[in-house]
Amino acid sequence: MKRLFVISAAVAVLAMLPSLHSQDRQTKGKPDPSLVAPQDVDKPAPRLPDGHPDLSGPWDGCWKTGKNGCYGGGTNNDMVQDLEMKPGELDSLLQPWARELRAKRKEKDEPYVGCLPEGVPRVNPYPTRIVESYTAKGLSQLFILHETGDSGAHRQVFMDGRKHPDDNDLFPTWFGHSIGWWDGDTLVVDTIGYNDRFWLDGKGTPHTEQMHTIERYTRPNFGTMLLDLTLDDPGAFTRPLEYTFTFKLLRPGLELMEFICLEDNEYGNAAGITPADESGEKEKRKEQKQ
Amino acid sequence: MKANRGIMLAVLGLFCLAVPVFAHHGFDTEYDQSKKLSLTGVVTKVSWLNPHMRIFIDVTNKDGSVTNWNLELTSPNNVRRQGWGKNDLVPGDKVNFEANPGKLVESRGALRLITKVGDNHPLFVRGGPEAEQEGYKGDSSK
Numbered sequence: 001m002k003r004l005f006v007i008s009a010a011v012a013v014l015a016m017l018p019s020l021h022s023q024d025r026q027t028k029g030k031p032d033p034s035l036v037a038p039q040d041v042d043k044p045a046p047r048l049p050d051g052h053p054d055l056s057g058p059w060d061g062c063w064k065t066g067k068n069g070c071y072g073g074g075t076n077n078d079m080v081q082d083l084e085m086k087p088g089e090l091d092s093l094l095q096p097w098a099r100e101l102r103a104k105r106k107e108k109d110e111p112y113v114g115c116l117p118e119g120v121p122r123v124n125p126y127p128t129r130i131v132e133s134y135t136a137k138g139l140s141q142l143f144i145l146h147e148t149g150d151s152g153a154h155r156q157v158f159m160d161g162r163k164h165p166d167d168n169d170l171f172p173t174w175f176g177h178s179i180g181w182w183d184g185d186t187l188v189v190d191t192i193g194y195n196d197r198f199w200l201d202g203k204g205t206p207h208t209e210q211m212h213t214i215e216r217y218t219r220p221n222f223g224t225m226l227l228d229l230t231l232d233d234p235g236a237f238t239r240p241l242e243y244t245f246t247f248k249l250l251r252p253g254l255e256l257m258e259f260i261c262l263e264d265n266e267y268g269n270a271a272g273i274t275p276a277d278e279s280g281e282k283e284k285r286k287e288q289k290q
Numbered sequence: 291m292k293a294n295r296g297i298m299l300a301v302l303g304l305f306c307l308a309v310p311v312f313a314h315h316g317f318d319t320e321y322d323q324s325k326k327l328s329l330t331g332v333v334t335k336v337s338w339l340n341p342h343m344r345i346f347i348d349v350t351n352k353d354g355s356v357t358n359w360n361l362e363l364t365s366p367n368n369v370r371r372q373g374w375g376k377n378d379l380v381p382g383d384k385v386n387f388e389a390n391p392g393k394l395v396e397s398r399g400a401l402r403l404i405t406k407v408g409d410n411h412p413l414f415v416r417g418g419p420e421a422e423q424e425g426y427k428g429d430s431s432k
Contacts, residue, residue, distance in 0.1 A: 034371055107319050115341070126367060147367065257367040264339035270362070270392025270399070271320040 035060060036249040041223030048132065050139070053185050053219040055130040058256055059247035061123035069202065073227065073247040074123030077202035083243055090205070098206045098236040105204025108273045111197060115261035117148070117174040119198035120155075120191060120213050121229050121245070124148040127256050128247065130187075130217070132159075142180055142187075147256045157189050164192055172209050174198060187217040208235030223249045321390040321400040330407065333383045334358060338366040338376065345401060347385060361389055361401040363414065379406070379413055 031038045046054045061073020069077030076082055080090050091099050112118050126147030133141045137160065144155040157180040164170065164177050172195035180189045194211045211233040218226050225247040232240040268274060317323065331349035343366040347359045363369060379385075384407040389399030405412045 126365065254371055257370065259340050259365065259367055261341045264337065264344070265341055266344075266362075267341075268320065270395055272394035273319065 032063065032248075034250060034254060035063065036223045036251050041221060041249075043222040045219040045222055052182055052187075055187060055217055055219055055225060056132075057129045057225070057247070058127040058250045058254065059129070059225055060250050061128055061245070061247050062125040063248045070125055071123070073128065073225075073245045074121040074229075075201045075205075076122060076125065079201040079203065079205050082201065093237050093239065093241065094205070095236055095238060101206050102204045105199070105206075107202055107204075108268060110199050110202055110204065112199070112202070113265075113267045115265055117198060119174055119194065119200070120176070120215075121227075121231060121243075122198070122200060123245070126259060127250055127254070129256055142189075144189075145256060147259045148261060164190075172196070176211075176213075183216075185218060187215075189213075189215040189217070191215070206236055207233045210235040225249070317390075317400060320392060322393050323390055325391050326388060326402065327391060327399070328386070328388045329359070330384070330386050331359065333379060333381050333385055335381060336376070336379055340367075341365060343369060345379070345404065347387065357397050359389070360398045361387065361404075362399070363401050363416075369414070374413065379404075384408075 048054050059073065062070035062076060064070060064072045066078075066081045068081045071077070071082035074082075079085065094102065107113070112122075118124055124146050128147070129145040131143045131145060132139055133143060135141075140158075140160045142157040142159050144157065146154065155175045155178060157178040159180050161181075162179060164179060170177060170193045172193055174195060174197070176191040177193040178189050178191040180187060182188070191213045192211075194207070194209060194213075196206070196208050196211075198207075199205060200207055211231065213232075214230040216228040218228075220226060227245040227247065228242070229245060230240055230242050231237075329347075329349050331347040333345060334348050335344075335346040337344040337346070343363045345361045345363065347361065348356050349359055350356050385404050386407060387404040388402040390402060392398035392400075400416070401414065402416045403412050404414045
């Protein structure tokens with residue numbers, strides 16, 4: 001019981017620290033048990049037979065915790081927290097209509113609570129893998145796998161030198177159309193053709209179909225993958241956004257698991273909430289812009 | 291002993307206020323964070339389903355009636371990654387637990403902590419890396 005009291009006291013101290021709102025998922029100086037051991041983090045990044053850094057993972061993109069959820073490898077529940085923005089900073093980055101829409105949106109209406117995908121650059125709270133796919137023609141495709149199953153199982157990145165389709169063949173989708181290439185030890189993923197249905201965070205930060213992202217992935221050491229993201233959407237933002245996110249390698253033995261979000265999604269039942277039909281929101285926004 | 295346990299729960303509760311329950315949506319929308327209930331009951335079902343696992347527990351009320359509580363945790367995958375296996379909690383187990391009640395349906399709660407009766411080590415502590423560090427099995431802060 002004395003031991004429990006000591007634990008309690010330690011937890012109490014932690015709970016009162018302001019830094020708790022943005023801290024690693026670890027306490028008392030001990031490492032996070034779900035991540036690769038600290039003594040292995042700074043070892044060299046392993047390489048694939050083709051000489052490129054092995055980016056396969058699995059990677060944890062939600063290793064930081066804050067009052068509005070976990071984050072690290074991307075935005076999640078709140079861009080202001082997740083990008084460590086100053087008060088008013090996000091408002092200054094959003095076009096007026098987007099600022100108003102964000103203020104009006106409610107969490108219960110976000111597509112993700114209904115098991116729809118989060119899109120880019122949101123990172124789901126579960127692990128991610130990057131898989132290079134070799135065919136007789138060499139490295140033809142690359143897949144970014146997310147554990148969220150039916151809420152967005154994979155992104156497909158064409159690595160065979162093709163270009164984005166012409167506008168006539170570009171249909172807006174949750175993850176858009178991605179082409180990629182290696183720039184030295186950096187994997188570059190260029191994506192257009194996003195739909196505007198997903199939210200950039202759980203607070204309802206909107207975007208438009210003009211959104212264009214460029215992701216630059218590097219693995220500076222064994223335990224870390226960095227993502228330098230450029231998000232350009234003149235329809236919703238006043239300037240391109242540039243942020244660096246960090247993924248951490250899961251410890252050996254931990255893998256992606258099956259996750260079928262719809263099998264028992266009871267969101268809202270405890271509070272009598274009915275998630276809204278997102279499909280009507282786009283039309284409302286068009287009316288606002290006119 | 292009882293008092294110390296109460297202190298522990300209260301302090302863990304304080305910690306939990308600053309830590310998210312669920313990975314991909316907030317806690318306040320569905321559950322009443324201002325109410326914390328400590329109850330004892332018998333597990334009737336452990337549901338390892340996505341997106342969030344649930345534990346169902348029969349609690350006998352003061353008037354003798356029985357309420358089957360439906361308690362939400364986090365993703366079963368996250369719980370498994372912390373080392374909790376399917377035989378670690380099974381129907382028939384007597385448990386002490388703490389929960390925040392649902393805003394409309396009280397017995398649909400968010401599980402804060404669960405411990406088998408007679409065992410001082412919680413199986414699950416919401417937002418509790420401390421629990422992992424001390425060798426408990428349970429949730430991470432995801």
